[in-house]
Amino acid sequence: xxxxxxxPGPLSVPEGAIVxxxxxxxxxxxxxxxxxxxxxxxxxxxxxxxxxxxxxEDGRFTAQVDKSxxxxxxxxxxxxxxxxxxxxxxxxxxxxxxxxxLTFGSGTRLQVQP
Amino acid sequence: xxxVSQSPSNKVTEKGKDVELRCDPISGHTALYWYRQSLxxxxxxxxxxxxxxxxDKSGLPSDRFxxxxxxxxxxxxxxxxxxxxxxxxxxxxxxxxxINTEAFFGQGTRLTVV
Numbered sequence: 001x002x003x004x005x006x007x008p009g010p011l012s013v014p015e016g017a018i019v020x021x022x023x024x025x026x027x028x029x030x031x032x033x034x035x036x037x038x039x040x041x042x043x044x045x046x047x048x049x050x051x052x053x054x055x056x057e058d059g060r061f062t063a064q065v066d067k068s069x070x071x072x073x074x075x076x077x078x079x080x081x082x083x084x085x086x087x088x089x090x091x092x093x094x095x096x097x098x099x100x101x102l103t104f105g106s107g108t109r110l111q112v113q114p
Numbered sequence: 115x116x117x118v119s120q121s122p123s124n125k126v127t128e129k130g131k132d133v134e135l136r137c138d139p140i141s142g143h144t145a146l147y148w149y150r151q152s153l154x155x156x157x158x159x160x161x162x163x164x165x166x167x168x169x170d171k172s173g174l175p176s177d178r179f180x181x182x183x184x185x186x187x188x189x190x191x192x193x194x195x196x197x198x199x200x201x202x203x204x205x206x207x208x209x210x211x212x213i214n215t216e217a218f219f220g221q222g223t224r225l226t227v228v
Contacts, residue, residue, distance in 0.1 A: 004156070006156070041221070041222075041224075042221055043118070043220050043221045043222050044157070045219070049216065090157075102157075103159075104149075105156050106155055106156040107156055
């Protein structure tokens with residue numbers, strides 16, 4: 001079993017829809033949670049960064065962490081065609097600040113139809 | 115340069131040949147990571163450099179893979195006797211020292227072994 005599970009999609013939604021992307025994980029030591037966006041043939045770019053449980057909002061994006069359920073989510077409101085990309089969740093424990101640093105999910109491919 | 119630079123962007127090589135992939139991190143970033151991304155897979159950690167410390171090579175898949183970082187800056191990932199299963203995108207990331215610092219990724223080198 002992978003440490004981080006993420007549905008690969010593709011997830012296809014109409015423009016303006018609310019998108020929900022999710023990851024589950026098994027390592028209870030994970031404390032830092034990130035969402036990266038990766039456009040085709042580009043490197044991943046950091047979208048959201050949260051520590052421990054709770055919500056964080058940034059514009060149209062909201063990240064949620066539920067450590068009791070080992071479940072994290074990224075919500076995208078008013079989705080746009082420019083949001084079409086692969087979304088990767090990533091996480092690390094406090095003790096992994098240097099070494100591997102990040103354990104990634106396999107990524108969910110999102111397509112927003114105009 | 116403003117970001118992490120990787121070269122070449124694409125590399126096609128014959129099975130059995132050696133290849134070298136280059137990463138120029140962001141100036142001043144002490145941490146440097148190499149990851150591998152295969153089709154439909156998440157990012158697989160390969161190796162980590164932090165300053166003058168011994169690198170963490172725990173993610174290298176076989177002894178055909180090696181990496182070095184000269185002068186704490188540029189890094190080269192070398193794959194000897196390439197195999198078809200080595201075909202992937204090789205991503206480099208760099209990060210400032212510190213717990214809550216963000217890792218910035220390059221655009222990757224797409225390696226195809228034929």
